[in-house]
Amino acid sequence: MDTQVKQHTIFQTVLFHLLPGILITIVFVFLGPWLRQNHLPLLFAILVLILIILIPVELGWIVFLGFRRNKKLSLEGIVLNRTPLPKSDYFSLIPILLIWSILVFTLLKNFDLVIMSNFFYWLPDWFQVDQLNSDDYSRSILVTTFILFLLINGFAGPIVEELYFRGYLLPRMEYLKGWAPLVNVLLFSLYHFFSPWQFFTRILAFYPLAYVVRWKNNIYLSMMTHCLLNTGFCLLVMSSFFNIHLSLW
Numbered sequence: 001m002d003t004q005v006k007q008h009t010i011f012q013t014v015l016f017h018l019l020p021g022i023l024i025t026i027v028f029v030f031l032g033p034w035l036r037q038n039h040l041p042l043l044f045a046i047l048v049l050i051l052i053i054l055i056p057v058e059l060g061w062i063v064f065l066g067f068r069r070n071k072k073l074s075l076e077g078i079v080l081n082r083t084p085l086p087k088s089d090y091f092s093l094i095p096i097l098l099i100w101s102i103l104v105f106t107l108l109k110n111f112d113l114v115i116m117s118n119f120f121y122w123l124p125d126w127f128q129v130d131q132l133n134s135d136d137y138s139r140s141i142l143v144t145t146f147i148l149f150l151l152i153n154g155f156a157g158p159i160v161e162e163l164y165f166r167g168y169l170l171p172r173m174e175y176l177k178g179w180a181p182l183v184n185v186l187l188f189s190l191y192h193f194f195s196p197w198q199f200f201t202r203i204l205a206f207y208p209l210a211y212v213v214r215w216k217n218n219i220y221l222s223m224m225t226h227c228l229l230n231t232g233f234c235l236l237v238m239s240s241f242f243n244i245h246l247s248l249w
Contacts, residue, residue, distance in 0.1 A: 007174060016169055021191030031048060033126065041142075045129050051152065079167035081217050101206070112201055
């Protein structure tokens, strides 16, 4: 870990973790009903939010800092935890991290439902953006949704989040020492204001990623795991689409 990097204050740590999530949620509150009124899949909300908020805010900020520091388009000195590792580390650690995350999300799915039904029942139904009834939309809309969802939520979103949360923010929390990965993941989970019922599950699923990033000084471990996890989620959500439309190809 590069201990020479300037550390954030506690206020900056909280602000930089949560501000993108606050902006995402504000836009989502207006976007969800609009999508419902215009008969578009709610999954489009995730795509739009990643494209107009997540990427511009998170990637835009670190690119700006990199340009200011290096006088060119570079993330040198801004995004850290990029120490090269032997291939054996990737082949051994990524499967373990991925399997752990999948198990946590799978085993705690009912727990999330209990949290949602008991504490967040007052939220409108369009907050559950992963509910996609393929009977409600044309094949062209479903195909477009699936391709964009896979590319944007499966790859673009998690890559930017790992650059920002584990590459930029985590190294600037070293004043917390061994608590830094846990606090980083706690705030990362809270940043998902639009799915608060998964708060505890997300902490358990992502803590090992942050811990390994700090341990190995390498964000590519969490980046690849995050991409694989989100890609699997995308395929799972769209499984009903395949079951219904596979015979039409």
